[in-house]
Amino acid sequence: MTQSVQVILADVNPTDPENWRLKSYLKRDGYAALKKIIANKIPPENVIEEVKKSALRGRGGAGFPTGLKWSFMPRQYEGDKYLVCNSDEGEPGTFKDRDIMRYNPHILIEGMAIAAYAMGAKTGYNYVHGEIWETYERMEEAVEEARLAGFLGNNILGSDFSFQLYNHHGYGAYICGEETALLESIEGKKGQPRFKPPFPASYGLYGKPTTINNTETFASVPWIIRHGGEKYLQLGKPNNGGTKIFSISGHVNKPGNYEVPLGIPFAELLEMAGGMRGGRKLKGCIPGGSSMPVLPGDVMMKTDMDYDSIAKAGSMLGSGAVIIMDDTTCMVRALERLSYFYYEESCGQCTPCREGTGWLYRIINRIEHGKGRPEDLDLLDNLADNIQGRTICALGDAAAMPVRAMLQHFRDEFVYHIEHKKCMV
């Protein structure tokens, strides 16, 4: 299968330094969707309806239907409402939002403007991951371009629709990808997630109704408006509308971002990424970013890349970060590194995550260093149990799920480590 239709990265040319600019975007029919809405005075409800029809699901990780989320925003609310874009891409393995922002920033701006129009938000913030300073700078420039051209600001394109968009630069905290931590962070606090309910739609940024979507989610919207939700849905599969950008990393020949229709077979995607590096065997794959359960290679090879198929296979599509591991990979070591990540990135607020992530890491670290004990594996499983579902935010789950999946699929390897005090690969 070829890259038949691209929604976000279509005609994007990373090698052309001017390609990201407004001028080029306009040539690619950029802002046509926003213009269409404003020129035809399309009622906001209809915009949301169109997005619902598209079966667009959140690209940030949870896969929540976007149109439905938008409909939660209180219509009649008098005060300020906010729109927030989650570009705090920090889920290990994920690097698509950065490419969207640096190669096609205006598609995000247009998508957000349309969303703001649909939900009646007057102000938006785009929260950009801390480590990608150059991308943040580019977003600042792009927003300025859009403002000068009248796509942002007061009375957009002469209408009575106004929308201000600002970029907020993160500064190194994975947890700020969690939507309520992100809101806290914009408010100038530590990024500690809030307990939900209340949900952001009723109590969000500065306590005001707020909708948060991922960069890729917003970037999909202009296409949907231009071509219709129905058409977008048909790009993918029912309940899994449209295309998705998969970030492929690890043991492949051509790591990178690939925008493909949802539902393509994993094998095909792997081929697009140049196949396994050195022609080695696929041992395991984390199909949706490091927080998702790992799947053995043979299971992966039989799976299609969409939300429902991956769920059926026992993992989740998450953010679409596909981490490929060949048969030289030590799974104990891989898990040790991931556990270290969650241990370091736990915000420290709630007990199971603050205390549990460190404990998990220390046990796995011990096993990796030949000091494992036979009872450790059951202990790990039980601790993961005690963390999962007991925390304020899903970081607890994200720390627990990889542990359980690794033990489920690669238990032998852990046992070997404990028994032989060394690695089997």
Add this chain to the structure above:
Amino acid sequence: MLSTESLEKINREIAKYPTDQKQSAVMSALAIAQDEKGWLATETMDFIAKYLGMPAIAVYEVATFYNMYNLKPVGKYKLTVCTNLPCALSGGNDAANYLKQKLGVGFNETSADGLFTLKEGECMGACGDAPVLLVNNKQMCSFMSNEQIDQLLEELRK
């Protein structure tokens, strides 16, 4: 305390938020102050607290929560290497080890000449370009093979 240039930058950040939400600019204010001073001394944080009208301890909370703030002086160049799993699968650890050996330091240490501080980083959202490293929080360097690292160090030393 801070240069007028920095203050202007901070003011531009403050303007992004509602007038009664100056605190929202604390992250960028700290980043701007750090760019000017190299690190965040107590007085710097105190100054920012007053400038934004927030409790000093709340500034400290922020400064200690986010990874990219330097609460101690660092070398002229802070090099942060991502060693997270996706990068590690493509040489992230090798790059880190090579840097350790070249600079004669471990993580969180500064080279004898005071030029380089080495840091271990978490996912930078650039795993496709592994190994990646970040210079002074700003400049992202991709595909950092040993040769690339040599070249970078040489350029920075100039």
Add this chain to the structure above:
Amino acid sequence: MINIEINGKQVTVPKGGTVMDGARQLGIYIPHFCYHKKLSIAANCRMCLVQVEKAPKPLPACATPATEGMKVYTHSQQAVTAQKGVMEFLLINHPLDCPICDQGGECQLQDLAVGYGASESRYQEAKRVVTNKNLGPLISTDMTRCIHCTRCVRFGQEIAGIMELGQAGRGEHSEILAFVGKTVDSELSGNVIDLCPVGALVSKPFRYSARTWELSRRKSISPHCGLGSNLIVQVKIDRVMRVLPRENEEINECWLSDKDRFSYEGLNSEDRLTTPMIKRNGQWHSCDWPEALIFTVDGLKSVMERHGAKGIGALGSAHSTLEELFLLQKLIRALGGGNIDHRVRQADFRADSNLQGVPWLGMNIADVQQLKSVLIIGSTLRKDHPLLAHRFRQAVKNGAQLNIINPMDDDLLMRVANRAIIAPSEMVNMLARVLKAMIEAKSSEGISKHIMQSLEAVNVTDEAQTIANSMLTNSPAAIFLGNIAQHHPSYADIHAIAQVIAKLAGASFGFLGEAANSVGAYLAGAIPNQGVLGSEIKHAEPPFNAAQMLGNSPNNAVPPCKAYILMNLEPELDAYNPQQAMKVIDNAEFVVSLSSFRGNITNYADVILPIAPFTETSGTFVNTEGRVQSFNGVVSPLGDTRPGWKVLRVLGNLLQLDGFDYETSEQIRAQVIPAEDVITRYLNNDLKDYAINIPSEEMIGLQRIGEVPIYQADPIVRRAESLQLTSDAAPPKVWLPTVLLEQLNVNEGEIVRLKQGDGEVQLEVACDDELPFNCVRVASAHSNTIALGALFGEISVEKL
């Protein structure tokens, strides 16, 4: 209302209520650490996880909103497994050093670990160690024990109004601390000790002095500000070891100010008197009670013989009990005299005969929180009334507009809507402007001709206008006079105008009672022109009030007294004009001091009668809202100390006066507070027929703003060692605005000479640009400033 079911029992909670609320109503205990009924919900400890029908995972009871028909199980298999899991996590990094921990015996973690912890730890890794922090003289830390519930942080943000503690770092590395090099200075800081569920934050003064189970708990009432906080006094072998709040929603809730909490150290101070003392031929001798009392009686009689009973002046502090004050006035009056007062810091008594009752708060303390507009006139609110300030803070949080008219602009840690910061000499004028603005906006109906005339020359300013508008457009509104207003040389006019403003605005009007018994002292008749409960007293000659007795009368022709009886007073610290007060006392023929502390008494008295502080006697305080609160002694009197009421009773007997045969303090109390009577009918803030006088000319020269520092306000707190180490107890400086610094050509940090009357002191200069022009702020009631004169009025500053 929402109906839910917990463990099979039905309960109804208000909309927005949580599962925890429901459980509390049912008396079902759900284990918790971070939840606290007075703080925002953090839901971070996860100890309160419970099973909710249809929920896939256990939910935190503290944060889960009740929904109609919800079924909750707090002790099901799922709930208990979750709770045990959390407990295990909490304990892995906890030092488990209960045997050496001060919290031992009253530790929530210890208690719950018994029920939810495993006997053996599965955690074999190294434990976290956290360095301790210096948070100041009151709070001691052992941060390794911290379980990160953030109660202390939320307390600062939400109750104290100042975020001094925070949680820095993240994950397992997060720590509770203050900003680098800072301590915790809030006047409510001690509450974090109670809030901390483990032994991470403990009381520094109390630390290591006793195990909690050795302490007995006795009820008492705080003797400091007018709030009347309810106390638990903890005692070991007849010594007060610690003071904790006794919960009373209507007064102090579950809080205590640091003053109420830590001033008990003063009770055990070295300066306590233990035996009576008399001065013979210029030499002080300890003696027994009979000798001291006879000496006293002889001294008083001899003065009476020469000058009559009017030669005796009696001054009792309003920190004394109702019973003591009652007997003191009874004694003086039985002797045929009438010079009795408790208002030693009051300067202006012109409206005394216009008072219609006992000045009080004008409303219930708890209702302060419901106010929508507040005008506070002359108060260092946080320092004079730390916990009342918290009530105002909550009101402001709920949307109340706070307006202040004050000579200084200290940070009140709450939003001030409108402020008029003006020189003390301008305060009456400022109020007149507010009144005029209000009349212009509303009507002059009911305003006397005299007032209308006096207002003619007054010009409404913007500040006055906004304050008037705030009072007129927001209801309920209230006006309060603080200590500075009550000490002010034009107190009567301030009082009178404020009363008119309140009437016009339909606002409540009241006083922030300065001392524990400011209301009780009036009720007991410890004022010159009225007896018990305002009863009429006939005198041939008008008796002296406090100002007259202390030589501070505008009419200096009146000679002060020849003998003084002082009760719980240190006149050099407690008087409006210490210089003047000490002059008349030094010149008196005979001075009796009933006191718990030695202080400087030997410099001026002839006999010292050691009386018991509130912990060693029974008694009654009537707080600023008119609530009568009696208490018993919690320890026996130190040495030969005797309860004040017993001493006065015996004096009455020895002087052969009638009606001094009381057996118990209850009998005395019954003389003031009739059982079936409602005390509130004696409370009334109105002045009748007082002719307001609005000063027309401005005061020239520098004027003093003399406030009483928080930890200098009464004899007990002055001797509380740890409180004396706080920043609030730092030696007074002289505060000047920059303009004055420049005029005087002095810099901050320099030492200058201050002169008032014929006294002078040298103090360090500090700058406060919020001060009104030509105002000099110098605290009183401190040994470094007692040589100065009146709290307000002219002062001179000289460069050295």
